Amino acid sequence: MIKKISTLLLLFLATPVFACEFGSVSFSADFDGAKLDRCEQLSPSHYLLHSNPENRPINPSPWYSFKVVSKNKQDVVISIVFDSSRPRYLPKISHDGERWQNIDFEVQDKKLTFSLPLSPGSLWVSAQEIIDNQDYAEWTERLAKSDGIQKIAIGRSTQGREMTALISRANGSKEWMLLLGRQHPPEVTGALAMLPFVDAVLSDSPLAKSFRKRFNLLIIPNMNPDGVANGHWRHNTQGIDLNRDWINFSQVETQNAKKQIDRIVEADGRFVFAVDFHSTQEDVFYTMPTDYGLSPATFVDDWLAELNKTAASSFKVRPKPGSSPGRGIFKQYFADTFKTHAITYEMGDNTERAMITHIANQSAKTLMQHALATLPSQFYKKGS
Ligand SMILES: [Zn+2]
Structure with a gap:
């Protein structure tokens, strides 16, 4: 029993829990497979997010996966940087975490940028489909x-x-x-x-x-x-x-x-x-x-x-x-x-x-x- 509890506790601690809130928009990485290390607001509608590798040196395959929660209908621009690595994966969005679609994006100075039309509720953004x-x-x-x-x-x-x-x-x-x-x-x-x-x-x-x-x-x-x-x-x-x-x-x-x-x-x-x-x-x-x-x-x-x-x-x-x-x-x-x-x-x-x-x-x-x-x-x- 004690072993079971400690294992559960360990799993609980190991599950990524991260969120940042900016008024009407928040970003969360509170699910299995999520990856988001830091967020900044650059302007009222532009956010800069960070995904950092677990350690270096590393083959640069920057993963990112997070939920965007919006309180109202709005358009936001999201940029993601990868600790000086270039992006590898093309951004995808999903409304249910199951069906994914590619979205338009651009890459400049190793920074991945795309805009998202948000409705009240949450939306997944991920480097690839989530298989957790x-x-x-x-x-x-x-x-x-x-x-x-x-x-x-x-x-x-x-x-x-x-x-x-x-x-x-x-x-x-x-x-x-x-x-x-x-x-x-x-x-x-x-x-x-x-x-x-x-x-x-x-x-x-x-x-x-x-x-x-x-x-x-x-x-x-x-x-x-x-x-x-x-x-x-x-x-x-x-x-x-x-x-x-x-x-x-x-x-x-x-x-x-x-x-x-x-x-x-x-x-x-x-x-x-x-x-x-x-x-x-x-x-x-x-x-x-x-x-x-x-x-x-x-x-x-x-x-x-x-x-x-x-x-x-x-x-x-x-x-x-x-x-x-x-x-x-x-x-x-x-x-x-x-x-x-x-x-x-x-x-x-x-x-x-x-x-x-x-x-x-x-x-x-x-x-x-x-x-x-x-x-x-x-x-x-x-x-x-
Ligand atoms: Zn491989």
Whole structure:
């Protein structure tokens, strides 16, 4: 009981609570995923807001997300500065926190500026759509209602949030695939890809059912729940980039994931493939080179060629092979540990959302087909 209370207290303290009021307008960051550090009023209708990184040095992906509450109908101008970093994400607004629309804006001297016509009530402004810890909790809960899919706790984050995984077990098979997401909190288009991708592999389609009959799945959709809750630009609450920690395992988040992976390996499981979902400026699949000694050598190339043939022709499948030893990147850790392929699945920040969903569905489908067409022996090198 005492532990429970202290955990609750910790969560309460960790939830971002920030608000500033200026007569008829106020700005608040009192929700999971919010980010707003300071506000100033420059003129009766112009406000300057600040979003600061959790620590530096940092990859500049400035997150901002807040509510604007107005007492009356009025037009305001909002500028946001990012502690000398340039803005990365295009502003979006929502009246319900669910449906978002892009708005016009300009960038000058690293400052993002847009005007908002306000009505009495509140409006969300955010760098990207908000996919928060509650969304993951509800989504995993729903998926875990399906037969053969189990939701498990794999440990707690630095601030005590529960990290969860979904597991799908294939009777009598040792082959495992791993799907990973949200190491970097603001990379929402990666999450927008991962959710339908996972929905597809866990669906009731005949293909998905055959796939899960043969392949076990470990799915860890939200690697950085503290960063998500606190509106971080990139790191966890220890100021560490989790996708540089798959070598030292200095953080509880990567330790929790590794322990779960190790438990599977100790129980004789063999990891044959992994996907780690992210976002960047463009749609790109970071792959391991075909001559890196992984099995089967062309597994990913063949899959992506299939995706390229079957996806909408307006989408360009761009694989970028590369190896980056010693940097603590998940894909590298996985390939070096299991001698099988892993990719970093990157969706562009501004890729059309319908396209992200289409590519997620199509890549899940072609991956399942391609994996089923690959013999178990092809995933293992002789003698390994
Ligand atoms: Zn990333």
